[in-house]
Amino acid sequence: MDFTDVSLTALRVFRAVVEQGTFTAAAASLGYTQSAVSRQIATIERVAGSELLERRRDGVRLTAAGRVVMRRATIVLDEIDATARELSGLPGQAGTVRLGWFPSAGAVLLPGALAALRRSDPGIHVVSREGGTPALVRGLRAGSLDLALLASAPPFRPPDAESPPLLLETLTERALCLAVPDTHPLARADFVEVTDLRGQRWIAGSSSGEDRLMGVWPGLDERPEIVHTARDWLAKLQLVAAGCGLTTVSASLAAAAPPGVRILPVRGGPQEQRRLLLARLAHSPGQPVTRVAAALRAAALDADTPGRPSPSQ
Incomplete structure (x- = not known):
């Protein structure tokens, strides 16, 4: 095989497909047609002499050979980008850390x-x-992210089945809470009984599939009435403040709740725990990545300790 026949464009397309998860999404992100993306991938696979991407119904997955090519392609592309910055007179970015977050x-x-x-x-x-968890995990695998903050719900499975597994560190584990308008009858107490959630109006996520119900209390024994959908968590909280419905939130969002919103625990039924995870590839990180990870740990500890000032204060 002679990889000198592979263009930088092909390598960038390959990384985009891995990161985006599908040929269609990669084409959209790059402004290419899907057929152009397919041709570039076919070129790399022809030179490699093996299949680099496993085509599946839910998107693509790197093969063992694909992981080797992806690792080397990331090094090449990062060096080319660094060279371009240096030649253009821009300051060096040796201390750059690429972070993804839910x-x-x-x-x-x-x-x-x-x-x-x-x-x-x-x-x-x-x-x-x-980004969402699948996109952030693909970014880690593709080498376009160094660290990612992920949210995890029971039964706390690994975020993907790739090998080697990602290195996951639990920063916090806290119970899911409920955001309630302060004028709502449920806001009169210091907690909400899960049985009182029947018949409520909900503000949920705007994604398709199971993620569409993010914002609805898990395990309700009825079909929830979703009156508003919003992707942005602060938009959801503003809708709660306006009295438009209820939504679930991480306990850490209490500090960001706008006036007119109470963040309350829910009692009764199974505990709905949520973990905040810090994820990276399982190799020795550089000093900048180590320092950013330490800052995230400290911020998570501050957010998880009532009465402690935030790192920004």
């Missing part, structure tokens, strides 16, 4: 961690993006 982490935890990091390690440059 939506509600951006309300409290992430800003606090980044503010503390600017004081302790001003030379580290963090580039971050929001």
Whole structure:
């Protein structure tokens, strides 16, 4: 095989397919046609002499050969990007850390961690993006993310079945809570009984499939009445403040709740625990990644300790 026949464009397309999970999504992200993406992948696989992507109904998955090519392609593309920056006179980014995070982490935890990091390690440059768990895991596997904050619900399965497994660290584990308008009858007590959730109006997620019900209390013995859907957690909380319905939230979002909202625990029925995970590939991280991980741990501890000031204070 002669990989000198593989263009940088083909490598970028390959990384996009791995990160996006499907040929269609990769084509949309790159502004290419799906057939153009397919041709680039076919070129790489022809040169490699083996299949690099397993085509499945739910998207693509790297084969063993694909993981080797992806690891090397990431190194090449990162070096090319660094060279382009240096030639253009832009400052070096040797201390850059690429961080992914699930939506509600951006309300409290992430800003606090980044503010503390600017004081302790001003030379580290963090580039971050929001995403769902599947997209963030693909970003880690593709090498376009160094760290990812993930949310996990029982039975706390690994976020993917790839090998080697991701290195997962539990930062916090707390019970799921309920956001209630402060004018709602349920807001009169310091907790909500799960039996009182029947017949309520809900503000849920806007995704398809099971994620569409994010925001509805799990395990309700009725078909929930979803009156509003919103992707953004702060939008959901504003809708709660306006008296439009109830939604589930992480306990850590209490600090970000707008006026007019009470964040309450729910009693009765099985405990609905949620974990905050810090994920990365299982190899020795560089110093910048280690420092960012430490800042995230400290911010999670502050958010999980009542009465402690946030890292940004």
